[in-house]
Amino acid sequence: MAAAIVETTFESRLLDRRTIAERTDAFHFEKPSGFTFKAGQFLEYSLINPTETDAEGTTRCFSIASAPHEESLMLTTRMRDTAFKRQLAKMPVGAKISAKGPYGELVLHEDASKPAVFLAGGIGITPFRSILVDGAKRQLPHRMVLFYSNRRMEDAAFYEELEGLERLNPNFKMVPTMTAMENSRYSWGGERRQIDRAMLSRRIDDDPLPVYYVAGPPRFVTGVHEMLRETGIEERNIRAEAFDGYT
Numbered sequence: 001m002a003a004a005i006v007e008t009t010f011e012s013r014l015l016d017r018r019t020i021a022e023r024t025d026a027f028h029f030e031k032p033s034g035f036t037f038k039a040g041q042f043l044e045y046s047l048i049n050p051t052e053t054d055a056e057g058t059t060r061c062f063s064i065a066s067a068p069h070e071e072s073l074m075l076t077t078r079m080r081d082t083a084f085k086r087q088l089a090k091m092p093v094g095a096k097i098s099a100k101g102p103y104g105e106l107v108l109h110e111d112a113s114k115p116a117v118f119l120a121g122g123i124g125i126t127p128f129r130s131i132l133v134d135g136a137k138r139q140l141p142h143r144m145v146l147f148y149s150n151r152r153m154e155d156a157a158f159y160e161e162l163e164g165l166e167r168l169n170p171n172f173k174m175v176p177t178m179t180a181m182e183n184s185r186y187s188w189g190g191e192r193r194q195i196d197r198a199m200l201s202r203r204i205d206d207d208p209l210p211v212y213y214v215a216g217p218p219r220f221v222t223g224v225h226e227m228l229r230e231t232g233i234e235e236r237n238i239r240a241e242a243f244d245g246y247t
């Protein structure tokens with residue numbers, strides 16, 4: 001039997017930081033021994049003795065972008081000019097952050113006969129990167145389709161890695177869409193529209209009925225959730241997580 005997932009508070013050292021897309025950094029924190037989580041869950045991070053703060057305080061939630069079998073806990077975020085993110089940007093390797101969790105229900109359903117459809121708006125890719133890397137590692141039989149919406153190629157975190165996962169996992173397909181490629185230095189021959197009903201029906205087979213997972217900034221999540229409801233998808237087949245805090 002799998003061990004129960006226990007919520008805990010711990011301090012964790014920064015091991016590494018990398019820029020993985022434009023103004024988007026991945027922070028790798030040490031994973032305490034014995035800490036377990038399900039792919040798709042999140043942690044609540046608190047800065048320790050920050051030198052500045054703002055009205056939003058010193059705590060933020062971030063999905064664990066790494067998969068459970070990976071060595072570190074990866075936090076991936078858009079780097080903007082807020083007190084919390086300035087502090088994060090300044091953190092030297094070896095410095096500590098406090099974390100609490102894991103929390104969240106945005107985890108893959110067990111019934112593998114039902115396909116999973118992931119709808120990611122920009123940085124909303126983080127929980128899905130965890131689920132997809134986990135799915136490839138464990139060779140899960142679920143059919144999985146990721147609709148990944150960004151303005152430009154430059155903004156699309158984990159893009160090459162996700163393309164690689166398509167080769168590793170024959171059950172996985174990615175449908176990227178770039179909605180503002182006129183501002184990009186790359187050329188693009190793929191989808192350009194926002195994710196809509198027509199795009200979904202062209203790209204997915206709804207027999208058996210899939211479970212839909214939605215993550216990203218609140219406006220994206222509300223819009224896509226509404227579109228799914230209007231398409232007649234039952235609420236019990238939709239799991240959504242809004243990244244509150246993004247405007």
Ligand SMILES: Cc1cc2nc3c(=O)[nH]c(=O)nc-3n(C[C@H](O)[C@H](O)[C@H](O)COP(=O)(O)OP(=O)(O)OC[C@H]3O[C@@H](n4cnc5c(N)ncnc54)[C@H](O)[C@@H]3O)c2cc1C
Pocket residue numbers: 042056060061062063064076077078079080081082083084085104123126127241242243244245246247
């Ligand atoms: C369950 C859960 C999971 C989450 N997971 C993640 C995650 O994995 N990654 C993640 O990044 N966030 C995640 N979030 C959101 C996260 O908690 C923060 O709220 C979010 O990153 C916003 O950070 P911030 O408050 O510092 O403000 P930001 O939104 O980063 O910045 C706010 C200010 O920046 C300016 N700004 C707004 N848009 C832009 C822009 N396009 N360019 C430049 N400046 C701009 C504005 O002045 C705005 O007021 C999650 C939230 C929840 C609830």
